[in-house]
Amino acid sequence: MTEKKLPIPGLIYFVLMILFLYLPIFILIVFSFNDSVILAFPLKGFTFKWYEQLLQARELLLSARNSILVGIGSSLVATLIGALSAVAVTRHHMPARSFFLGVSSIPLVMPSIVLGVAMLVLFRRVLDLDLNLWLIATAHVLISIPSTILIVMARLADFSHNLEEAAMDLGANYWVTLLKVTLPISLPALIAAFLTAFTTSFDEYAMTTLITGTDTTLPVYLYSLLRFPRRLPVAVAMGSIIMVVSAVLVILAEKLRELGTTRPKKENEI
Amino acid sequence: MVNKIIEFTNVSKQYRERTGETVNALQPANLDIYEGEFFTLLGPSGCGKTTALRLMAGFIQPTSGKISIRGQAMNNVPPYKRPVNMVFQDYALFPHLNVFENVAFGLRIRRTHAEEIRRRVHEALEIVQLVGFDIRRPSELSGGQKQRVALARALVNEPAVLLLDEPLGALDLKLRRAMQIELKTLQQRVGITFVYVTHDQEEALTMSDRIAVMSGGNILQVDTPVNIYDRPTTRFVADFVGETNFLTAKIQSIVPGETVKLAIGSDLVDVRHRTNGIHAGDIVTVAIRPEKLALIPNPQNVEQISATISEITFLGTDTRYLVTIPSGEKAAIRVQNTGKNKQPTYHIGEQVKISYEMDDAQILTN
DSSP states (O other): OOSSOOOHHHHHHHHHHHHHHHHHHHHHHHHHTBSOSSOOSSOOOBOOHHHHHHHHOHHHHHHHHHHHHHHHHHHHHHHHHHHHHHHHHHHSOOTTHHHHHHHHTHHHHSOHHHHHHHHHIIIIIISOOOOOHHHHHHHHHHHHHHHHHHHHHHHHHHSOTHHHHHHHHTTOOHHHHIIIIIHHHHHHHHHHHHHHHHHHHHTOOHHHHHTOOSSOOHHHHHHHHTTOGGGHHHHHHHHHHHHHHHHHHHHHHHHHHHHHHHGGGGTTOO | OOSEEEEEEEEEEEEEOTTSOEEEEEEEEEEEEETTOEEEEEOSTTSSHHHHHHHHHTSSOOSEEEEEETTEEOTTOOGGGSSEEEEOTTOOOOTTSOHHHHHHHHHHHTTOOHHHHHHHHHHHHHHTTOTTOTTOOGGGSOHHHHHHHHHHHHHTTOOSEEEEESTTTTSOHHHHHHHHHHHHHHHHHHOOEEEEEESOHHHHHHHOSEEEEEETTEEEEEEOHHHHHHSOSBHHHHHHSSOOEEEEEEEEEEETTTEEEEEETTEEEEEEOOOSSOOTTOEEEEEEOGGGOBOSOOOTTOEEEEEEEEEEEEOSSEEEEEEEOTTSOEEEEEEEOOSTTOOOOOOTTOEEEEEEOGGGEEEEBO
8 A cells, every 4th residue: 555665673573463463274275185095294286175075064054055145144133233222322312321331241251161151051941942043043142242232332422422413413413313323334334244243153153052953053063073083174164265255254344335435426317 | 784683582592401501591681683684693602602503594493582574573483484594514415315406495385386386496506606506415525515415405495584694614724714705795695694503703794784792691882893803892702703912900090081091010001992881990901902912112102011022923924923921921912024124033041022003992791
């Protein structure tokens, strides 16, 4: 972005940082193409067979699908609840405001293993429910809510309440204001909240493993694969795919955001 | 100035603090604002001027009393149903919309025809001299330009009253001066009633047809800029608007409607009788502007008070003298350095007489 040349120490720092962050990921991808069951150097040869086996691994693919469904579902609900709570907290005279905020951020500091045990007791002993994906999704909503509230709240606190008053002053009632001013301005935060919630759900292990019934999510399934060393390279291939897909998604989201900010150039019509 | 456009009848506003105590943001107030005038609410922060404005806009509801706009009761009418528009202190432009869409916002809500929206938005942008800025984002505009967009966004709806909450507060001094004149010209051109909130007395004097000076939730005086300056009724108004000397005086006698004889320092002087409710023997405060006091003892038709010069400050166009009268009170005098009739030079400690014309002093009510 800057035209200036990077100073040498800065450049070294940058390269080291990138290596530190991305070397493990890079190694993962390299081993996913390595023609050996044992994950160790020296590399044996190039192969696609782990990816071919992956396509045959029904249970692995099923758990990936479960993870995506649970992730999307729980993130949508968590984002909705988080956004509404954030509006209530920042825009209305809410009684017991700080109490509410404190209580809703408990899952953030509570070890998820403890939450898992609590949920297991609640679902099985108290409510006597069969463990299924719906319950996992519900539990994921719970642990995602603190971050969605905080993310949307930060955005709402960031833009002046005057904007909403200005909309009302110009003739918009409460709902039109919410739709035409509050939501569009908070959209980046809503997306960020959704993505954060999705990530939380997608890699949640400790709690999910405790409340898993017959169907399970990807992290729990991958961990169970460790008991079968011969299957490990398949898990590595799966990991590589997830890595690449998420990288593409992040880059796309960033591009979209950039487009969003420079869009006015075309809006000349009307 | 014929029809009342905004009418406050015993309007008050109380807030309940978190601690449970109530704060009187506006004491029961009566206020009439007439069609087509530039009306200013002037006062220091916390005086209730913004509360009054927000009551007009409908963002808050009065605790008691009645607000009418164009003869219609406005209590419990939400902001989006009132024939007023507001220009906010921080402009409150919608960051996700470009200039055109910001200005068009109100018209779109009212489902105006697209062709008419285009025409009216461009008219409004022309009025505020922002032709060609349609597709800029608010973040790409300077403070002054944002200000103009905010104005256009309000004016495009042709409101009965335009409410302005310290709209020039964030601009630098030079731009502020230019915008003051521009706003005043604009108001005269479009003929819309402006209700303007400011804490800047100079701004208020420059722009307004009438000013309401407020303090502590009370409206102290409503009058033209000239009368607010020359005939303040209270010490607060005299002090807040411009520089003033306050001299303690004892009333000797009153000729109703003519003159009041006062003892100031060691002298007996006359002041025009304009203040009600004062009696012989009362101790009162007299306000005299420094520029209305003179140092040259010119004994004809003027009132004189003996004094000693205690400070001389040369200010370029003026020289400011600080004198002490025998009672120990100090008074400031500004003498223009005209050069024509060369001022005699004075020095500190010199015994002099200060003089004023009878009409230029004002007895204040407590």
